[in-house]
Amino acid sequence: MLTTAFTETFGVRHPIVQGGMQWVGRAELVAAVANAGALGMITALTQPTPEDLAKEIARTRELTDQPFGVNLTILPAITPPPYEEYRQVIIDSGIKIVETAGSSPAPHLPDFHAAGVKVLHKCTSVRHAVKAQDLGVDGISIDGFECAGHPGEDDIPGLVLIAAAAEQITIPMIASGGFGDGRGLVAALALGADGINMGTRFMCTEESPIHHTIKEAIVAAKETDTELIFRPLRNTARVASNTVSREVVEILSRGGQFEDVRELVAGARGRLVYENGDPEAGIWSVGTVQGIIHDIPTAGELVERIVADAESLISERLAGLIGGRATQTVNA
Structure with a gap:
């Protein structure tokens, strides 16, 4: 522990x-x-x-x-x-x-x-x-x-x-x-x-109350598949890259203001993404960590795996770097 x-x-x-x-x-x-x-x-x-x-x-x-x-x-x-x-x-x-x-x-x-x-x-x-x-x-x-x-x-x-x-x-x-x-x-x-x-890692667990299709989209995505919206407004937010978020970035980059994208970024649309499973329905948050998310475990399995892998890395691989031969890193 x-x-x-x-x-x-x-x-x-x-x-x-x-x-x-x-x-x-x-x-x-x-x-x-x-x-x-x-x-x-x-x-x-x-x-x-x-x-x-x-x-x-x-x-x-x-x-x-x-x-x-x-x-x-x-x-x-x-x-x-x-x-x-x-x-x-x-x-x-x-x-x-x-x-x-x-x-x-x-x-x-x-x-x-x-x-x-x-x-x-x-x-x-x-x-x-x-x-x-x-x-x-x-x-x-x-x-x-x-x-x-x-x-x-x-x-x-x-x-x-x-x-x-x-x-x-x-x-x-x-x-x-x-x-x-x-x-x-x-x-x-x-x-x-x-x-x-x-956040994102726990979104991709069995108990997470979002549509399974969205969890699968996170597993399939790369670390580069996000957009930074609201940058010109100095209220930057990282969200999934989709047709909606790319349109928001384009409008604001041309000098648009919040009123020009208000309907696109409405929270109700983002909620529908999670409820209905359509990743193109609106703006939804996800981090770059999605690039190293490869499965949808239970929350308990995820926590147990993270702690066990961390303990193994500390006690085996990292300890082995001091005065001895490094051991093979664990699978994350």
Whole structure:
């Protein structure tokens, strides 16, 4: 078993997190990840109301007695969701781990900490990670340029970003973006992280609540099969490469504005991708890690494989490099 500052602080057996994913972080997947000894995250805003979130938390508890958390992504909007109400549901439901993302977690920290909730905050830069640490969060999830969704605007890949963050972060830190196997876990630990966060890899598991055709599309895709949309708007997002995302890139590259692509990027269309299995129906998030995803295991099989491969790499191949002959690397 791999014991790190993250597993000890957040009370899970393995240093692996299933990050919050819109439309994906639901009870079945979260419970399966938790039962495997990793940390699953319900995505709060996938649930249309705070009351629905309370029901989803209760449904997850029917499927696992292991720790799990809730992702609360805080983004600017003309009509923002009732974040305070979602926060209160999390507290009232007895959740003890929250992943925050998007805007600063500062407005939510006093209430969470007063209720004994540990906060893991996702950042895309060292400066934001340091600021979150100074605010008093309990852990950092540092998100490299390889990730699905919003990688920030600095374009720093994980190999540099994780190491740079490790020089300044003293609380538990999880590495996000581009992780999908035991090799990645070992690399993250070597760079100074205390574990890994995976989104796309957990999308491609049996319990993931998305259409099997989309899982097959991820397995078939290469690491180059993504697009960066909204770059000219300074709100970059990495999504699957399809006719819709390529059209969005083309329109914006010609000087178009958000209003010109609003219908193309509507969240309702992306949700239909996951529900109906048509990868061309809309915009949907996926990371470059899809290039090393080759199967659709159960969440439990995936976690067990990653931990076993990481332990083997550390104890056999890497140890063998010191004063002896290197052994053959394990299959990832």
